Amino acid sequence: MTEVLSFEDAINETAGKGKRHLLLGNGFSIACRPDIFHYGSLFEEADFSNNPQLPKVFDALGTQDFEAAIRALEAGASLAPLYMGGSAAASTAMLDDARALKEILLTTIARNHPDIPMDIPDEKFWACRRFLRHFLAGDQAGQVFTLNYDLLLYWTLMHDDNPFSGVLDLTASDGFGNDEDDPEADYVVWQGETGAHSARVHFLHGALHLYDSGKDLQKYTWVRTNLRLIDQARTAIDDGKFPVFVSEGTSVQKKSKIRHNAYLYQGLKQLAANAKVVKSTFFIHGHSLAQNDDHILARLGKGRFGTLCVSLFGDPASDTNKEIIARAEWMKRLRNDRYPLALRFYDAETANVWG
Structure with a gap:
């Protein structure tokens, strides 16, 4: 013993x-x-119900790191028109998803932490x-x-x-x-x-x-x-x-x-x-x-x-x-x-x- x-x-x-x-x-x-504070990770706690496509971004990048996913979307938005004939649709979608991820990150942090x-x-x-x-x-x-x-x-x-x-x-x-x-x-x-x-x-x-x-x-x-x-x-x-x-x-x-x-x-x-x-x-x-x-x-x-x-x-x-x-x-x-x-x-x- x-x-x-x-x-x-x-x-x-x-x-x-x-x-x-x-x-x-x-x-x-x-x-x-x-x-x-009794939770495993921010990713596990995040609510993606209004943006069901976002977990696929993490899967594609092989990470659960919010910053990595957000930066990848923002970088992709800058490059997408070069590879899509000047179309702005993909860039707009990526930037929208980046903004959505930022808000999900913020609300997840706030929900799992005292304010002050x-x-x-x-x-x-x-x-x-x-x-x-x-x-x-x-x-x-x-x-x-x-x-x-x-x-x-x-x-x-x-x-x-x-x-x-x-x-x-x-x-x-x-x-x-x-x-x-x-x-x-x-x-x-x-x-x-x-x-x-x-x-x-x-x-x-x-x-x-x-x-x-x-x-x-x-x-x-x-x-x-x-x-x-x-x-x-x-x-x-x-x-x-x-x-x-x-x-x-x-x-x-x-x-x-x-x-x-x-x-x-x-x-x-x-x-x-x-x-x-x-x-x-x-x-x-x-x-x-x-x-x-x-x-x-x-x-x-x-x-x-x-x-x-x-x-x-x-x-x-x-x-x-x-x-x-x-x-x-x-x-x-x-x-x-x-x-x-x-x-x-x-x-x-x-x-x-x-x-």
């Missing part, structure tokens, strides 16, 4: 063992709002900051990596106007700063590798507040815009920007998208670098250790840190948890014998992430 610790016991066991790092999965968000931070009670944010202080405060402060593209982690880190000043203060740099050409803009921009070295929070699969403008990566901030998520996203997309997030596909497909984006790739390198530090520990919270994230999990398995603590939700003997345990054992087998990996499992509910 697998021993399952409380979260407090797992924290105590890792005391004095170097930096403590955290990798978050979707269970982190589900624990906050199970009514809206105030939709989450303050007490939940403060509870989450208590959880995060084990990884972002004190002598063992390390780094936090998330595979979620929702805004709950970002909103929590931003929610520092709490009555526990000095107790729940966190070191939460994410590598973004003012645009030197427009310091009063509604957004801040990624500072590149220079800023990345001081970053303590990494969105490994991007997030809904990060947008590719073509010339830089912009982070939209609630305190500067006061816009609902849906309005912020619509403004950005109408301006030709797309949220940077990796939500679909196999591990190979996700890895390919990460390698083609400097910000995402830098976050992956930061995780790999921390995994090679012998005197350090990693916690994985709210993740099933599914194979479609092997591009992340294998780097931890092949690292050198000493202890990996993995959360389990519910009965340790459930099929889901037995699979998580088996996958953790697979990660352990990836290790070089010179750097053995100790596995510990803890009860996710005892972490009281959201109170």
Whole structure:
């Protein structure tokens, strides 16, 4: 029978063992709002009933990536007249479908996410900051990596106007700063590798507040815009920007998208670098250790840190948890014998992430 610790016991066991790092999965968000975050992917949630031809676009491209499909339609609309005798019908149809896809993307995001931070009670944010202080405060402060593209982690880190000043203060740099050409803009921009070295929070699969403008990566901030998520996203997309997030596909497909984006790739390198530090520990919270994230999990398995603590939700003997345990054992087998990996499992509910 697998021993399952409380979260407090797992924290105590890792005391004095170097930096403590955290990798978050979707269970982190589900624990906050199970009514809206309990889904597999945006593509699966999207309603194509008014545009039944659109899934064929994804099939033809071999992807479930909305941005790839929209850009392909817009590019095709520009080229179609060259190959169709100057007819504008195909171009018009492609542009109409691109606009429809943008709206489907926006409505799917909005349906599966709170509009504004105030939709989450303050007490939940403060509870989450208590959880995060084990990884972002004190002598063992390390780094936090998330595979979620929702805004709950970002909103929590931003929610520092709490009555526990000095107790729940966190070191939460994410590598973004003012645009030197427009310091009063509604957004801040990624500072590149220079800023990345001081970053303590990494969105490994991007997030809904990060947008590719073509010339830089912009982070939209609630305190500067006061816009609902849906309005912020619509403004950005109408301006030709797309949220940077990796939500679909196999591990190979996700890895390919990460390698083609400097910000995402830098976050992956930061995780790999921390995994090679012998005197350090990693916690994985709210993740099933599914194979479609092997591009992340294998780097931890092949690292050198000493202890990996993995959360389990519910009965340790459930099929889901037995699979998580088996996958953790697979990660352990990836290790070089010179750097053995100790596995510990803890009860996710005892972490009281959201109170």
